Amino acid sequence: VEDAVPLPRVSLVWHSVAQGDKDEAALDMLGSVLSAGRGSRLQSNLIYDKQLAQFVGAGNGSRSIAGTFSVTSAARLTKSLDEIEKEINVEIERIKNAPPSADEVARALNQIESGTIFGLQTVLGKAEALNRNATFFGKPDMFQQQLDEYRRVTPADIQRVAKTYLTANRLVMNYVPRKGGAAPGRNAAANKPTSVSNQEKKKVEPDMSKLPKPGANPKFTLPPIEKMKLSNGLDVWVVRQGELPLVSMNLVLKSGGTFEPADKSGVSSMTAALLDDGTKTRSALDIANGLQAIGASMGAGSSWDSASVSLSTTTKNFDQALDIYADVIVNPIFPEKELENVRKSALTGFVQRRLNPNAIADVVYDRVLYGATHPYGRQLSGTETTITALKRSDLVSFYEASYRPNNATLVVVGDVDGKTLLPKLEKAFAGWKSGTISGGELPSYAPLEKAGIYLVDRPDAAQSVISIGQVGVDRSNPDFFPLQVMNSILGGQFISRVNLNLREDKGYTYGARSGFTFRRGAGPFSASADVQTAVTKQSVAEFLKEINGIRGTVPVTTKELEYNKQSIIRRFPASFETVGQISGQLSNLIVYNLSDSYFNEYIQKVNAVTLADVNRVANKYLTPDKMAIVIVGDKKVIETGLKELEYPIVYLDTEGNPVQ
Known part of the structure; x- marks a missing residue:
């Protein structure tokens, strides 16, 4: 087929x-x-x-x-x-x-x-x-x-x-x-919006009177964090959660994509990918089979702001799991054979990326907002050129510069006792030595001076992928909570404004959304959807209408405010149900230097957001006249309509480079 x-x-x-x-x-x-x-x-x-x-x-x-x-x-x-x-x-x-x-x-x-x-x-x-x-x-x-x-x-x-x-x-x-990589041919009926005319629609307000009344806001208190430090400088946080005989460990390192040289883009991700592919005494197969034999799992990864190595195990097998886990962290050797295998997989992934319109939109959107020289304008996975050129010595150098106990915190959550745990950790990590840490400084970026359309041609595409937005704010911004509530109203959940408009009312898409990506530096804000090709122009117009609306042309109501605050508040405790969730949430405190009381105060701070706060942050951080409008779609079908929007159009390839 x-x-x-x-x-x-x-x-x-x-x-x-x-x-x-x-x-x-x-x-x-x-x-x-x-x-x-x-x-x-x-x-x-x-x-x-x-x-x-x-x-x-x-x-x-x-x-x-x-x-x-x-x-x-x-x-x-x-x-x-x-x-x-x-x-x-x-x-x-x-x-x-x-x-x-x-x-x-x-x-x-x-x-x-x-x-x-x-x-x-x-x-x-x-x-x-x-x-x-x-x-x-x-x-x-x-x-x-x-x-x-x-x-x-x-x-x-x-x-x-x-x-x-x-x-x-x-x-x-x-x-x-x-x-030829072409999408199946579209017939006229398949490329028409599924909405009906306004004359045919009858808006029916839902009857809320028979719904049960909500109870009081949930009370959430994180179990206390027991903090210790190993003799090699490794900070250890322990949270006891004894409901089930399980333990989660998460080593959080202040490393990641922002710490890698531009000409070695992807080295942070490749280092993490190869971390468990061999140590001085264990092969990759030994590690995999050893963990499987005790029902444990381990993973390593890299984000822009951190790297992490996680472990999940049952309590009865903790000692065996810790032995393998510490060996992987302290003694990786990055075998050449494993590097070549991971490299081949990564290069195949780049081929897949070029054929995926959503992945193309992500690459181009970041490039447009930040430029080619800023770390956030690149991809964590690197490029074909950088991944092809990476050597084993590059991974070793990155590991030695970042994977140090004085640059890390080990979070342990589950059926464990700190006093019993400490000597086990001292023994397991005894060979891991501290070192000098440097890098990670974020350069400045040049914000867009005016709004414009950035079009990537994908001939015969059945849909257009749209991403609209600008550089947002960093994680330490004091307006974090008002921004969360404002975005929830705009595009952060199913009954948000953009989804009710583009999906439920117009029938242009299966789903529309918006969101801020919070990082150590200012991450992107985007409003996005995959829309039917025939309504690309109309979808862009409706997105911009909703962004302008939340800025004041369609004022936020008290009902919207309270509903969205309650949605955030009542979902919050569920993000701490598992030992892995707790260890993952605690990593945010480490990476972004948040207070220990942050999660205990979360519900209170969301509840304190006012209409004035929402209006203020919408006007301060959303500036439609300076937003990028990135579209991946069939140029021959959508170009004429896009020109009617009267924005300048820049034509780009799948990597964000200008084309004639």
Whole structure:
């Protein structure tokens, strides 16, 4: 099938079993053995050994009356789907001919067990699990029974279900990029707005009288933060949360994209990506299998303002998990082979990005607002040129300059005790030494002097991607809370002004939104949507009408103010339900130098926002006459209408460079 996909993709699908079937657990574990984690059979073969696939996944999906088992994979550049399908068949036949090892089964079981426990942290997670079991099995509290079913699965059971269900009777679907990369042709009816005329519309006010009255504002108090410091200078924050036997650790480093040289753009992300791909004593496979064997997970990443290394584990396996976690942080070696594999994946990602209109809009929007020399005008992923040129020594240099204990804080949340924890951390991080930290200064940027349209041509595009806005404010801005409320009214939720206008009233889009990105330096503000090509001009006009409206032409009402404040307030406690959420939220205190009382005062500060505050920040920070209007769409269809808006039009390529 030819489709608008950036990479060739194959899906193999078999009939499996209904929920509650005696073979459901074995099929779930078969999916895990085949594709869960680096040490799984398909990932090891297709991604790491033969480097054929960009990704591969396998799994069982049981439903109320039937189910399917599927394997899906996308090819890397120059690799074929025939090669991938051949290797998938090899691995399926291999597991049919010989059962998985005891270690493979143990890894699959421990992943399922820990996943079940982690899934019960939130109110919604508990409710969904109880409801699912009550609906399908008539027994809400059968969690232990379900885990016991997985524990009874043997290697022979996994081999048996592979033989029974993964037969020649299957569906194989190949999806390949459409020739020329063009979108499917549009017919006239498909390219008309789905709205109806104002004469046909009858506005019906909802009857709110029968809704239950809201209770008082929730009271939120974060558990106390116990602060300690290791002998090597590493700050440690501990928050005890003992509802479930879980622990989350998050190492937060004041590093990130703003600390990398311009000619090595992407080095911060590549350093994080390769951090767990080998240490002085462990290979990448050792690390992956070691974590899987205890149901733990680890990840590293880089943002503009920080880098982080996270770990999630059950309490019973904490000591083993900490040993691997600390080794990855203290002793990474960035193997050349792993660098080349990650590089190939990144270069394939750039091809995908050029074919994704939303990704193109993001790249061009940042470039227009900040220019090519400012860090925020670049992408965290780097460019093809910089990623191709990166050497192992570049990653080592960036690591040594940023990954230091005196530049980091370790946040530990969960079923732990600070006094017991401290000596374990001292031992685990004993070999990590402090160092000199520098860099991260943000240069100035030149704001736009007037509004203009920046058009990227995407021939035959079925939709236009629109991003409108300007440089906003930094995270330390004292107007943070009024801006949150103002943006919620403008485009921060489903019943916001821009979404009610462009989606519900006009039918131009499936969703319109706005938002401020808060960073250490002033991040971007944008109002955006994917709209039907035929109404690109009208959509731009409606966006600008709403931005001008919140500045005063359509004054914010008391009803709007109170509704949006309540929306923010009542959602807030749910962002602290899990141990991972708490450790993630605490990282904001570290990166942006916020007070320990910040979260305890959050609801009070939102509630204190007034109409005058909203009006003031809307007029101060939203200046439509100096906003960039970035559009990725079909130039031959939309250009004439855009010219009618009487803004200057600048034509750009997919990287934000001017074109003639």
